[in-house]
Amino acid sequence: xxxxxxxxxxxxxxxxxxxxxxxxxxxxxxxxxxxxxxxxxxxxxxxxxxxxxxxxxxxxxxxxxxxxxxxxxxxxxxxxxxxxxxxxxxxxxxxxxxxxxxxxxxxxxxxxxxxxxxxxxxxxxxxxxxxxxxxxxxxxxxxxxxxxxxxxxxxxxxxxxxxxxxxxxxxxxxxxxxxxxxxxxxxxxxxxxxxxxxxxxxxxxxxxxxxxxxxxxxxxxxxxxxxxxxxxxxxxxxxxxxxxxxxxxxxxxxxxxxxxxxxxxxxxxxxxxxxxxxxxxxxxxxxxxxxxxxxxxxxxxxxxxxxxxxxxxxxxxxxxxxxxxxxxxxxxxxxxxxxxxxxxxxxxxxxxxxxxxxxxxxxxxxxxxxxxxxxxxxxxxxxxxxxxxxxxxxxxxxxxxxxxxxxxxxxxxxxxxxxxxxxxxxxxxxxxxxxxxxxxxxxxxxxxxxxxxxxxxxxxxxxxxxxxxxxxxxxxxxxxxxxxxxxxxxxxxxxxxxxxxxxxxxxxxxxxxxxxxxxxxxxxxxxxxxxxxxxxxxxxxxxxxxxxxxxxxxxxxxxxx
Amino acid sequence: xxxxxxxxxxxxxxxxxxxxxxxxxxxxxxxxxxxxxxxxxxxxxxxxxxxxxxxxxxxxxxxxxxxxxxxxxxxxxxxxxxxxxxxxxxxxxxxxxxxxxxxxxxxxxxxxxxxxxxxxxxxxxxxxxxxxxxxxxxxxxxxxxxxxxxxxxxxxxxxxxxxxxxxxxxxxxxxxxxxxxxx
Numbered sequence: 020x021x022x023x024x025x026x027x028x029x030x031x032x033x034x035x036x037x038x039x040x041x042x043x044x045x046x047x048x049x050x051x052x053x054x055x056x057x058x059x060x061x062x063x064x065x066x067x068x069x070x071x072x073x074x075x076x077x078x079x080x081x082x083x084x085x086x087x088x089x090x091x092x093x094x095x096x097x098x099x100x101x102x103x104x105x106x107x108x109x110x111x112x113x114x115x116x117x118x119x120x121x122x123x124x125x126x127x128x129x130x131x132x133x134x135x136x137x138x139x140x141x142x143x144x145x146x147x148x149x150x151x152x153x154x155x156x157x158x159x160x161x162x163x164x165x166x167x168x169x170x171x172x173x174x175x176x177x178x179x180x181x182x183x184x185x186x187x188x189x190x191x192x193x194x195x196x197x198x199x200x201x202x203x204x205x206x207x208x209x210x211x212x213x214x215x216x217x218x219x220x221x222x223x224x225x226x227x228x229x230x231x232x233x234x235x236x237x238x239x240x241x242x243x244x245x246x247x248x249x250x251x252x253x254x255x256x257x258x259x260x261x262x263x264x265x266x267x268x269x270x271x272x273x274x275x276x277x278x279x280x281x282x283x284x285x286x287x288x289x290x291x292x293x294x295x296x297x298x299x300x301x302x303x304x305x306x307x308x309x310x311x312x313x314x315x316x317x318x319x320x321x322x323x324x325x326x327x328x329x330x331x332x333x334x335x336x337x338x339x340x341x342x343x344x345x346x347x348x349x350x351x352x353x354x355x356x357x358x359x360x361x362x363x364x365x366x367x368x369x370x371x372x373x374x375x376x377x378x379x380x381x382x383x384x385x386x387x388x389x390x391x392x393x394x395x396x397x398x399x400x401x402x403x404x405x406x407x408x409x410x411x412x413x414x415x416x417x418x419x420x421x422x423x424x425x426x427x428x429x430x431x432x433x434x435x436x437x438x439x440x441x442x443x444x445x446x447x448x449x450x451x452x453x454x455x456x457x458x459x460x461x462x463x464x465x466x467x468x469x470x471x472x473x474x475x476x477x478x479x480x481x482x483x484x485x486x487x488x489x490x491x492x493x494x495x496x497x498x499x500x501x502x503x504x505x506x507x508x509x510x511x512x513x514x515x516x517x518x519x520x521x522x523x524x525x526x527x528x529x530x531x532x533x534x535x536x537x538x539x540x541x542x543x544x545x546x547x548x549x550x551x552x553x554x555x556x557x558x559x560x561x562x563x564x565x566x567x568x569x570x571x572x573x574x575x576x577x578x579x580x
Numbered sequence: 581x582x583x584x585x586x587x588x589x590x591x592x593x594x595x596x597x598x599x600x601x602x603x604x605x606x607x608x609x610x611x612x613x614x615x616x617x618x619x620x621x622x623x624x625x626x627x628x629x630x631x632x633x634x635x636x637x638x639x640x641x642x643x644x645x646x647x648x649x650x651x652x653x654x655x656x657x658x659x660x661x662x663x664x665x666x667x668x669x670x671x672x673x674x675x676x677x678x679x680x681x682x683x684x685x686x687x688x689x690x691x692x693x694x695x696x697x698x699x700x701x702x703x704x705x706x707x708x709x710x711x712x713x714x715x716x717x718x719x720x721x722x723x724x725x726x727x728x729x730x731x732x733x734x735x736x737x738x739x740x741x742x743x744x745x746x747x748x749x750x751x752x753x754x755x756x757x758x759x760x761x762x763x
Contacts, residue, residue: 024755026737037734041700049724050700057670058700140670170739170749176704177679177742180672246748257676258648292684297741297751304750307757 020081020389021166021311023131030174031128034135038062039121046118061141061179063109063134064120068441073115074137075127079147079165079189080108080392084379087390089130091375093123102375103435104360104368106483107186108146108392109137113439135173140181142172142253146188148196149393152312153401155349159208159216161191163309164245167300171246178253182260182268185253186225197394198486200224200232200514203270204252209239216242222252222282223274226480230516231271236283242305244290246298251289255282315387315402320352324405339461340412340423352405356386358398358415359422359430363455366448367433368396377418385411394483395432395471397425427464428472428537429455432483436476436493437500443476445493445500450474450529457530458537467537470550471510486510488551489536490517491529502529506536506562507554515555520563522573532566539565583725584692584714585702588732590725593714595661597642597694598622617642617663617692620651627655634658642694645673649680656687664710666695675708682709682743699728703735709743 023031041058044050050058059065063074075090082090090110094102097119103111115123127133136143145168147161148154168187172178178185188197191208199205205221217239224233240248252270261267274282331338346355358378361367370378378398382390385407386400393399398420403411415421424430431454434440436447451474458464473487477494484490490505501523508517524532537550539562544553554562567573581592595615600606606621611630615638623630623641633639635658642663643651652662662681664674674693681687692712693705699720702713720728741748749755 022758024758026739026749026753026755029737030735030739033735037731054669054698054700140672173739174704174735175740176707176738177675178672179704180670180675180701182672254676258673262671262673297747301750307750307755310757 020083021078021162021308027131027170028128031131031133034062034133034174035121035124035128038124042118042121057139057180059120060139061136062120062124063137064117065138066117066441067113068437068439070114071117071120072439073112073120073123073134074105075110075112075132075134076137076144077108077110077132077392078145078169079151079162080149080394081162082382082390082392083130084382084388084390086130086132087375087379087382089126089132091372091379093126094372094375097123101369101371103366103439104370104392104396104398106394106396106432106434106481107144108394109144110392111435113435138184140183141179141185142175142181143184143186145169145172146186146197146202146394148190148192149391149399150196150346150355150401151191152314153348153350153353153355154192154194154196155347156193157191157349158193158210159191160309160312161189161206161208162312163305164191164206164208164218164242165189166308166311167245167305168249171249171298178257181253181257182262183265183270185256185270187249195510195512195514198483198510198514201226201230201483201486202233204249205233206245211239218242218245218248220248220252223271223279225269225271226483226485227269228266228478229269229271230480230485231275232514232516233271234274234279236279236286243300244294245300247293247296248286248290250293250298251286254289255285259285314350317350317353317402318404320350320404322351324352327405327408330409334409336423337409337412339465340416340421341408343423343425343427344421345408348402350402354403354405354408356400356403356408356411356415357393357425358400358420359424360397360420361424361430361455362419362422363429363459364452365419366435366438367431367451370398374418374420377414378420381411381414395425395430397430423461424464426469426471428458428467428470428533429464430471431455432471432473432487434475434477434481436474436482440476440481442479443493444478444495445476445502446526447474447476447482447491447493450491450493450502450526453526453530454533457534467541468549471508472533473508483510484508485516486514487517488549488554489533494523496523500526502526504532504536504566506559507551509551518559520559521567524573528573535566536562582714582717583722584712585725585729585732586690586712588729590722590729595640597663614638616640617661617694620644620647623655624651631658634660640689642692643674643677645671645677647677649677649685652681653685656681656685656689659687659689661690661692661712662687663692663694663714666693666697669696669698669701675704678705678708678710679743683746699724699731702728702731703733706732707735707738707742707744 065072207219221233437443475482505517606625640661
């Protein structure tokens with residue numbers, strides 16, 4: 020992974036000094052709440068429901084074992100012994116004391132971590148495929164490009180006060196595992212006929228109140244122009260994005276208003292001025308950054324391992340875990356393991372300090388000292404030998420991190436919701452738990468197969484509910500919590516937004532609603548057809564009839580007209 | 581005399597910023613004698629009347645946050661001072677305006693940030709090309725303004741190219757390549 024040199028470290032250390040003084044001036048009354056707000060957000064600090072919420076950046080999801088141990092230490096020392104992993108590969112603490120934040124930033128800086136631009140109207144944490152570098156379907160490793168963009172975006176003076184937040188994601192594989200179409204800028208890395216790297220550029224995606232999928236504005240921007248092209252997009256947005264209405268300030272609204280073609284024309288016009296300028300990338304710089312992401316020292320191993328195969332045959336639970344949580348690796352004799360943070364009874368994405376320490380130990384022992392966070396809020400050990408899988412499984416099982424449910428109905432994406440977040444209109448964690456408890460039969464889960472349930476506690480859509488096969492959105496109506504359901508949303512190459520099935524439901528009925536949706540699918544599905552494909556084939560009508568025909572308490576539209 | 585930060589130092593300022601009051605138009609606005617920064621609209625409406633004062637270094641313009649640099653591009657060289665207004669410090673358009681005036685339109689005179697200008701933005705403002713920073717009257721005491729100059733140096737080795745550092749870090753210095761092993 021990327022390791023800081025003196026320049027990276029100096030910038031980070033200067034940031035800590037800057038923020039410590041800002042906090043001091045704020046507490047001394049020299050910096051008002053309004054003036055402090057943007058600077059604290061640019062340092063990951065929210066004022067939340069119970070306490071400050073502190074959001075730490077994990078660029079493209081990569082964590083060294085010592086960084087994980089530092090997070091565990093922070094959880095124990097300053098918080099309540101656990102952390103929350105988010106869909107954008109940030110780490111959140113929910114109970115950190117305000118005055119401790121500068122110290123926490125200082126501790127993070129000692130392991131090359133920070134909370135830079137994890138909130139605020141700036142360029143946010145850059146995300147990429149959790150299986151970058153190890154996936155068999157990878158065309159271009161996105162990590163060096165993500166790191167180059169990270170550096171460009173960090174403390175970029177021109178783009179620190181944008182109209183709204185700005186999110187960039189990169190995909191370098193044939194299967195899109197980052198959902199590029201839901202980002203302000205989605206970059207698809209490609210190779211041209213001569214093997215040269217370039218970027219297909221999608222702009223204007225985003226969920227939230229107005230969900231829109233990004234549209235292509237350039238089919239192939241050669242790698243040299245990655246920064247100048249992004250700079251051009253950001254400049255057009257900074258100058259012409261709406262600032263009069265927070266709900267219309269995202270770049271997607273500008274792209275929609277102008278039309279993708281006209282937006283692309285304005286970007287090209289701006290680009291004509293800066294293309295080939297100083298921000299043009301050099302071969303030397305790309306090689307320097309790429310050298311941080313070379314393959315680890317893999318052993319030369321046979322593709323099959325007799326011991327491992329015997330273990331698979333011996334143990335049904337081990338085989339079940341391998342089937343769901345272990346992925347093929349590009350190197351013979353290795354596999355990638357996903358540790359599930361979706362055990363029933365634990366809030367999705369939550370991980371305790373003890374678990375973080377254990378994952379750090381396993382990373383050192385089995386996976387070259389590195390772990391990764393996924394946008395589904397799980398943890399990946401990317402480089403595990405087949406011969407180590409059984410041992411790792413036993414350890415993970417003991418620690419509650421081996422739930423064999425990756426990609427299944429209980430592997431729910433879920434924001435912290437009304438339990439923690441001051442923006443939320445409704446709780447989301449209890450819904451996830453109710454659904455997990457209802458579907459507690461593993462054989463039935465396997466029979467249902469691949470399905471994504473995504474839950475958000477408010478319009479901001481941190482739980483990405485729009486792109487869940489089943490999406491659940493908490494809404495507030497006259498002070499009461501209700502839940503709106505969408506189906507047919509999808510992540511990946513066929514990214515799609517779900518459709519609302521009708522009036523919203525009471526919390527107590529949500530497990531019933533999901534059960535009825537699944538029952539409808541089971542009844543109508545073709546052999547090997549996924550839930551989402553059945554929805555797309557049949558439309559929402561049969562699902563709707565089943566759900567609303569039964570006895571569930573719904574908030575009729577008339578009641579809140 | 582009001583104070584501002586110019587080239588990193590607190591100095592007294594004898595420029596007056598003209599704003600249109602209720603009922604005034606660009607044509608009818610009273611523009612006092614002495615050194616003045618007039619709104620763009622006033623300059624556009626009365627260019628001939630004010631050209632002499634501009635050329636004498638006694639009159640500049642200031643741009644509102646929605647007024648782009650293109651509007652003054654042709655005249656930029658004749659102004660001793662161009663102001664860019666920040667109605668709210670969170671309105672970031674002025675950063676792009678300043679960047680373009682410096683890097684695209686070749687403006688070399690004083691570029692002054694006016695309006696809701698706060699010390700927590702000083703570093704970013706100067707890197708975008710502002711060499712004069714004028715917080716609202718009364719926002720900082722003389723002592724606080726003096727102390728605020730420390731914020732100019734918040735970041736000393738930025739990654740990006742910007743108006744004052746036209747080369748990005750990867751072109752300014754030779755950064756070491758790490759050894760080819762994973763942690």
